[in-house]
Every structure is written in C-alpha cells, then in structure tokens.
Amino acid sequence: MSSKDIKIKDFGKKTDKLYNLDLKNLPGLPYPYENWQDSPIPELSEIKRKGKNITLDGFLNIAVPEPETEEEKEAMVAKFLEGLRKLLSRENNWTFLKPLLLSLDNCVKCNTCSEACPIFEMSGGAEIYRPLFRSDVFRRIIKKHFSPGGKLTAKFTGADIDLNWDTIARLAQLAYRCNLCRRCAQTCPMGVDNGLIAREIRKLFSQELNIAPAELHGEGTVKQLDTGSSTGISPVALMDLMEFVEEDITDRTGLNIKIPFDKAGADILLIHNAGEFLSWPENIEAFAIIFELAGLSWTLSSEMVGYDSVNYGLFYDDVQLAKVTLRHAEVAKKLGVKKVVVGECGHAHKAIMTIGDRIWLGECNIPRESSMVTLEDLIVNEKIMVDPLRNDFPVTLHDPCNLTRSMGVIEPQRRVLKKICPQFREMTPHGVNNYCCGGGSGFAIMQSNNFPNWRYLVPGRKKFEQILKAFTREELSPDVHKYVCAPCSNCKGQIRDLLTYYDAWERAGIMYGGLVELVVNAMTDVREGFHEWDFH
Amino acid sequence: MYWAQVITYVSIIVAVIAMIAKVLRYLTAPESFRWELYPVPHEKGRAEYGGSYLEELDWWSKPRHSDWFKEISEMMQEIFLLKGVYHNNKKVWTFSLPFHLGCYLTIGWLLFLLLGGILETAGVAVGTGGNTFASVIHYLTIIFGYAGLVLAGVGALGLFAWRSSNKAQRRYNSPAEYINLLIFVAVVTVTLISQLGADPSFTTLRSYVGSLVTFGAAPPLGTLMTIEIVMISLLIMYVPLTRMSHFVAKYFLYHSVRWNDEPNERGSKLEKRLMELLDQKVGWSGDHIKTGEKWIDIVQETGNEQ
Ligand code: SF4
Ligand code: SF4
Numbered sequence: 001m002s003s004k005d006i007k008i009k010d011f012g013k014k015t016d017k018l019y020n021l022d023l024k025n026l027p028g029l030p031y032p033y034e035n036w037q038d039s040p041i042p043e044l045s046e047i048k049r050k051g052k053n054i055t056l057d058g059f060l061n062i063a064v065p066e067p068e069t070e071e072e073k074e075a076m077v078a079k080f081l082e083g084l085r086k087l088l089s090r091e092n093n094w095t096f097l098k099p100l101l102l103s104l105d106n107c108v109k110c111n112t113c114s115e116a117c118p119i120f121e122m123s124g125g126a127e128i129y130r131p132l133f134r135s136d137v138f139r140r141i142i143k144k145h146f147s148p149g150g151k152l153t154a155k156f157t158g159a160d161i162d163l164n165w166d167t168i169a170r171l172a173q174l175a176y177r178c179n180l181c182r183r184c185a186q187t188c189p190m191g192v193d194n195g196l197i198a199r200e201i202r203k204l205f206s207q208e209l210n211i212a213p214a215e216l217h218g219e220g221t222v223k224q225l226d227t228g229s230s231t232g233i234s235p236v237a238l239m240d241l242m243e244f245v246e247e248d249i250t251d252r253t254g255l256n257i258k259i260p261f262d263k264a265g266a267d268i269l270l271i272h273n274a275g276e277f278l279s280w281p282e283n284i285e286a287f288a289i290i291f292e293l294a295g296l297s298w299t300l301s302s303e304m305v306g307y308d309s310v311n312y313g314l315f316y317d318d319v320q321l322a323k324v325t326l327r328h329a330e331v332a333k334k335l336g337v338k339k340v341v342v343g344e345c346g347h348a349h350k351a352i353m354t355i356g357d358r359i360w361l362g363e364c365n366i367p368r369e370s371s372m373v374t375l376e377d378l379i380v381n382e383k384i385m386v387d388p389l390r391n392d393f394p395v396t397l398h399d400p401c402n403l404t405r406s407m408g409v410i411e412p413q414r415r416v417l418k419k420i421c422p423q424f425r426e427m428t429p430h431g432v433n434n435y436c437c438g439g440g441s442g443f444a445i446m447q448s449n450n451f452p453n454w455r456y457l458v459p460g461r462k463k464f465e466q467i468l469k470a471f472t473r474e475e476l477s478p479d480v481h482k483y484v485c486a487p488c489s490n491c492k493g494q495i496r497d498l499l500t501y502y503d504a505w506e507r508a509g510i511m512y513g514g515l516v517e518l519v520v521n522a523m524t525d526v527r528e529g530f531h532e533w534d535f536h
Numbered sequence: 537m538y539w540a541q542v543i544t545y546v547s548i549i550v551a552v553i554a555m556i557a558k559v560l561r562y563l564t565a566p567e568s569f570r571w572e573l574y575p576v577p578h579e580k581g582r583a584e585y586g587g588s589y590l591e592e593l594d595w596w597s598k599p600r601h602s603d604w605f606k607e608i609s610e611m612m613q614e615i616f617l618l619k620g621v622y623h624n625n626k627k628v629w630t631f632s633l634p635f636h637l638g639c640y641l642t643i644g645w646l647l648f649l650l651l652g653g654i655l656e657t658a659g660v661a662v663g664t665g666g667n668t669f670a671s672v673i674h675y676l677t678i679i680f681g682y683a684g685l686v687l688a689g690v691g692a693l694g695l696f697a698w699r700s701s702n703k704a705q706r707r708y709n710s711p712a713e714y715i716n717l718l719i720f721v722a723v724v725t726v727t728l729i730s731q732l733g734a735d736p737s738f739t740t741l742r743s744y745v746g747s748l749v750t751f752g753a754a755p756p757l758g759t760l761m762t763i764e765i766v767m768i769s770l771l772i773m774y775v776p777l778t779r780m781s782h783f784v785a786k787y788f789l790y791h792s793v794r795w796n797d798e799p800n801e802r803g804s805k806l807e808k809r810l811m812e813l814l815d816q817k818v819g820w821s822g823d824h825i826k827t828g829e830k831w832i833d834i835v836q837e838t839g840n841e842q
Contacts (some may be wrong), residue, residue, distance in 0.1 A: 158710025408588025
C-alpha cells in the first residue's frame, strides 16, 4: 500500500509494517547537499524485534510488548479502554482534562495543521504522520466507545475504527512520531492542539499500561528520582566532575573559580540539565565564569535531583512530571534562595517555570527565571564587558520550542547575540514560529535501535535545511567556521547528531554550541579563545 | 396550539439546554496545568513577536501589563474576519468567511424578527412609515435576512464543494459533515423560495414569531412557509448538538488554555483550588503510581522508585 493511501480504517489491519519510510520520497536538501545520499535505514535484528510490536513503521523507540495469546491481547485492549476512561475523567486527569476535551471536541478537519508539521512535510507527506491522522484515530476510538450510541452511528459520524490490539500498539508508537512542538496548534484556526493529544496518548500508556520508552521512564525519571539524575550521576560523582570543571576553567582561561555548592541563602539557585556535565562541561564552566565575574550571589545544588533540571515527565507522564518538579521546588526551598535560574534547557524551563507554576505551591512557590533573562541583564546593561569582534564569525540561533512557543521567551537571547556576535543572522522562520530541532519530546536522548535514523531523516531534516539556508553559498565553504547557537541541552544533542549524520562540519564547516560559550568567548575579562572549533 | 409552534418551542428548549450543557462541560472542568501558546495577544508590547512577561528580569516583582484592548481586537478579528484561517489556509477562508458572516447575519435576522414580533404584540406596527424605530427594524430584518441567507448558502455550498474535491478532506470528514452542510443549503433554499414567493418583507414570519412570544395563535401559514418554519426550528435544535457550535469550545480554548498565562501567587484563590485538586485520590494503576493515594502524597514521597 502506498504511504499516501493509508486510511484510518487500515490502522488495525494485520500487517508486519503499516508504513514504510522510503528514502526516495524525502524532500531534497539545499546547497551543498543537492546530491546527498542518505544512509540506508538499518533493519532491526531478530533479537531486537523479539516480543515487541513494531508494526507501525518499523522504527523502534517505544518497546510495545507483543502479547502472546489472544486472551492477553483482549486484556490489553480492556486495560487501554480503562485508561481512556480515566483520561476522560475529572478525578484522574484534572491536570489536562480541560485542554484535552477542548482539543478533542473542536476539530473541523480543515487540515491546516498538516502544512505546519515538519514531520508530515519532511516525510514527503506520509499519511500516518499527518497531525490529524493520530488525533482522529484517538477521537474515533473515543467516539465509538464512549459516546451514547457510538457503535451504532459509527459509520455516519466517522467513528468506524476497529479497536484491536494492533490499533492500540500502533497508536502507542504513533504518539512517539510527534515532537510535541505545537507548531500545528499555532496555525489551527480552532486552537486544537494535536501535540497535546499525542502527549495525552503517551500518558495513558504510561500511567495505565506501563508502556513508555525506556529513555524517558526507567532510564529517565525513575533513575533521576532514584539516583539524583537521569544521567546516572550521583551526588558523589558530581563532586568529582566539578573538580574537573574547575581545573578546565583554569586551563582554558587562567581563572581560578570555585564553583559554589549548597550555599544557603544565595540569591540564585542555578540548575543545569545534567547532560551538560557529561557532554558539554564548557557550558557549566561558562555559566560559572559569567556569574562569578559579574559578582552574583549564586549556588548549584548537590542534593538528589537538585543538580539535574531535566524532567522527562513533561513528555509522557503527569505523575512523574509532578514528582520531579516538586523535588526541584523542595531543593530551592531548603536552600532558601531568592530565585531559581534555569540553565540552557528548554523543556526544563517549561517544567520548572510554567508547569511548576501549578505544583510549586505555598512555601515552595519560589520565583523562577530563565537564564536568557539573567544573561540579558548582565550583557545589555554592561555588568560584564564584551568584545564582539572575538565572535566575528557567522552565527545563527535555534529557538527551542518550549522556551519560545510555549513560554514566550524570544527576545532576551537575541539581544545578547546582537551584542556579542557581529555576524548574527536569523533562521527562517524563527522565534515563536520556529521549527523544532527534531529532537523534541525526548527524541534527542533516544539513541538506540534504528530510531536515530528516523529523527535525522524526518523531523531533523527540516532543521538541517533551515540551518543550511541561514548561511550564504560562500559561507557554506568548509573553510568558513560557522556556529549554530542552541540554548538548550536536548536541542544541542539533536543538532550535534544531525551535523554528524550529515557530515556538516567536514562538508560545510558548521559547528554548534550554547549561548553562554559565546558570551564567555567575547568577555574582555577572560583570556581569548574560550570557544574552540573542536567538533564534539 | 398550532403544531409548528410546538416544534419551534421544543427546538428552542433543546437548543438552550444543549448550549448550557456545552458551556458547563468546559466551565466546570477542573483547573489544568498551564499550557499557553504564544503569541498571547494581551502581552503588552510583546504580542507582536510572541513574547511574554517571562522575558522580564525578576518578573514576579513587577506589575504585569495586560493589553485587553489588543485581546478583544484579536478576538473580533477572529470572529468576524477569521484571521487565523486567512493566514494559514486561504482556500478554506474563501468559503468559510461568507458562511460564517452569513450565519452571524442570519442570527441577527432572527433577533430582529423577535424584536419586531415583540413590538407588534405591543401594538407598534413594524413596516415602512410610522414609528421610526419600527421601520429601522423592518429594513434591518430585510437586509440581514437576505444577506445572511445568501451568504450562508453560498458559503455552505462552497465548503461542500471544497470538502468533496479535496482528497485529504474526504478522508477525514464523516458523512455527517457533508450532510450538515447540505442541511444548511436546503434550509436556506426553502426559506428563500418561500419568503420571496409569499412573504418578501417577512411580515407573516414576524407575526409567527410574535405569536410565539404571546403563546397566541399563529397566523395562517401556507404549506411552504410551514415547511420553512419547521426546517429552521429543527436547524436551531440541531446546531448545538453537533460540532457546528464549535464557537463555544473555541472561546474556552483561547481563553482558558492558549491565552491563560495567569501565574499562581502565594495565598491566591488559584493556589487554593490547586491544593484541593492535589488532595484528590489518584486512580491510575501504573506500577510507579500508588493507586488510591492522594496526588500530594504520591508526588511528595521520596524513596525507591523501582
Ligand atoms: S486540528 Fe485544527 S487545523 Fe488541524 S484539521 Fe483540526 S481544526 Fe483544522
Ligand atoms: S506537535 Fe509538532 S510534530 Fe507534533 S503534530 Fe504538531 S507540528 Fe507535528
């Protein structure tokens, strides 16, 4: 069956793979990638496939267990319906019931959202990746099973869908073919949020059926709550890492900086995505240099969870989301800080600042601020001095969806870049209309099986196209070093992987990094050369 | 009582109940997590680029400036110009705008008929000459009536054609969506034929509406006008029962979700509501959730997660 011919009523069909991503259908890339040949998509080994339902599109990022008997399958269908009942109830889903009902009830099937979705576009228009496809599968199940006379009127009202195990297993997988970027919601004339619907589907599977990607659940929130961080860094290991960070600051800059930890009563608790400690310690170093040289009263925390801002619950599970954000609040309360400043991590911003807004109650309601804003104050108000010529190379900015579309933090990072990067230019579109990096909703940390290929080929391809278009043909020479500034740890991970897959450092001289690294690179109080053109 | 009147009364009662139920469905839904989406039009000086008060240093210590005029103007542009559809899907807008404007004018027409009916029962003749106010109502009824019916009919036909010609549309739209549009076309056609033929300035129709107000006897209606009245009455009942009344949900989607950026403050009413919600029991049965315990206890608990 051609990808464009798949209909919702085919969703429960018995077949090994409902849709096959064909490299030939993917849109081409601009200069210098006109003749780019994508690597073949790796086939999953028998061992990897064993016991799992991978019948949506053959990509594996959520291990949906395949029941062995028909009875087990029926039991799973019943459990799904029970979860759905809870999802539609006030008691169990107060957290999102209102936006969910509104998005379920309000779609007029105009398909405006499809044009806005990078996944639909970059798959070459694959029907199953249409935002409306997933939402309508879900809507039809609800209509058929939860509205009076739903089964009788199914054909007339468009609720004709078979609810069998394959439908459910594929729906779980399809919920993980969306970046939750909400670009579709922004263009929907009714305000319907297909991203929210995808997240609610994920939630149902996690909170009722125990089905969630390992990177988000077992290796994500569970590990974070158990060991202190989803990276597995314990408080003791953190201290060892910090010694390295301090030494590295001295090696790079000649400055001797002692990173403050657990300083009770400090003005600021700075909270980083712990991925930075392992992959980009220069980001941690840069924040420390800026805050110390600006004379701020600040601290990091070494308390469990307090040194890792990530909250993967935001992507799949309200209970885990609330547990993690409450830990953050309690750490801040215990330290007695005046405010929490969220480092360069988009989803942590949203979890701590706006979602946290409904959980950080009473004594825990401690003010929270974006580091973009804190940095803007220091640079634009000249509390630290910079020489923009130290950053005299082409720089473009990636907007993390959570920071921009979901929170409206748009201009502070731009005002900083305009002050420190003479060759700064925007991507098109940008700001609140940006495209997701393709790693959104947890995809950036999903490194196993064949899923990374999907995120490079489909959602990431849009970002890569945008990055290429931000530079002129001359600038795209590998000899001209260029910088994609991504003030978000997860976006940075995805952009690193994209540039690696497309060999963009070698072929086009494109490098990536955070915002603070550029700030320190321009600071006149710091030895020149903090930023190194060393792709990692 | 004339049976057509019974149908009209029942239709109005069902429509009112259905609308109230719809509003209550959203109005009484519990406070949810924040899920705003930018641009938020009341963000003074920032709405143009989609910014928020979170761009402000120490934002919690500063007054928040909300531009309600901008929010209302945005709403008006959404309602009367379908701004979002215009920007994102011009093809749909071409038919959707006349259809919506037609519906608004038709609602206005029904209200003018009602007003005219009340005036007549109070002894004021509605027509040309005589009382100025009554003659303004007379002309407005005619203008709103014909403009509304024609625009709604043309729009519904256009939407029907667009939904039929587009493959993606055919896939996702149920037979009900097509039939709904055809119902509109049918009601508009019958009304236009009936009125232009027998009652071009809506005099009889106004008397009929007046009879509904006084619970009095209906004026003599021909067969066609009786059919027309029954069809309009059934449509009034049908719309709130279908997705065609999406304007209710749209209002809540914008005001309580997309544009709701109200921060929670210590000691606020919002905080009190949230505390009550956290005091509820959790019914989910995932392994990581202690089913039956309160939200607050589950999320506060520390210890082994495995
Ligand atoms: S979600 Fe919105 S844009 Fe998409 S089809 Fe429905 S109404 Fe149209
Ligand atoms: S949230 Fe983003 S990725 Fe998901 S359907 Fe909408 S536009 Fe596509």
